[in-house]
Amino acid sequence: MAQGQCERPVVLVGLMGAGKSSVGRRLAAALGRDFVDADDAIVEAAGMSIPDIFEAYGEPAFRDLERRVVLRLLAEGHGVVALGGGAFLDPAIRAEVRRRAVSVWLRADLETLVERTARKPGKRPLLMRGDPRAILRELMERRYPVYAEADIVVDTGPGPIEGVVRQVMERLAACERMR
Numbered sequence: 001m002a003q004g005q006c007e008r009p010v011v012l013v014g015l016m017g018a019g020k021s022s023v024g025r026r027l028a029a030a031l032g033r034d035f036v037d038a039d040d041a042i043v044e045a046a047g048m049s050i051p052d053i054f055e056a057y058g059e060p061a062f063r064d065l066e067r068r069v070v071l072r073l074l075a076e077g078h079g080v081v082a083l084g085g086g087a088f089l090d091p092a093i094r095a096e097v098r099r100r101a102v103s104v105w106l107r108a109d110l111e112t113l114v115e116r117t118a119r120k121p122g123k124r125p126l127l128m129r130g131d132p133r134a135i136l137r138e139l140m141e142r143r144y145p146v147y148a149e150a151d152i153v154v155d156t157g158p159g160p161i162e163g164v165v166r167q168v169m170e171r172l173a174a175c176e177r178m179r
Ligand code: S3P
Pocket: 014, 015, 016, 017, 020, 039, 050, 083, 084, 085, 086, 087, 123, 124, 125, 126
């Protein structure tokens, strides 16, 4: 990790249901920083929900909007940013995260993702295209090698998310000590 990187904005990546927003919100509070959720910023920019954007304009248009919004958020320099699950797959976003932020992959097992995403059915258009478990398994295969480029990896499972927040804080503190 590059020197001085630990005080950069923290960007959370990982699959749907990994807990990026919940962990991000608590992490920001613990660090005394502001928090922004990229999906919420996209909804605000579009004036419509994510399922509605997918339905009305299709996934490529969503990805274009996501890229523009996330690059703006990164330029604004927020303290903690939770990205939508697909954002880190975009090369321009990944390059900018690498340049400006410290990235944290919340790595979750399939059961955890299936269980957590099932709590909010209808919220994630990608999982409405078929069997959510099969889709999540396929996304894990495709995306985990890319998420693995993140600076820090923290495993998350069925336990309370406070433990995950603590682990992220410890890893950031370790980065601080390395300077
Ligand atoms: C997506 C994840 C979602 C949202 C959109 C697409 C993805 O965000 O951006 O439905 O491609 O994985 P969460 O990861 O916050 O659910």
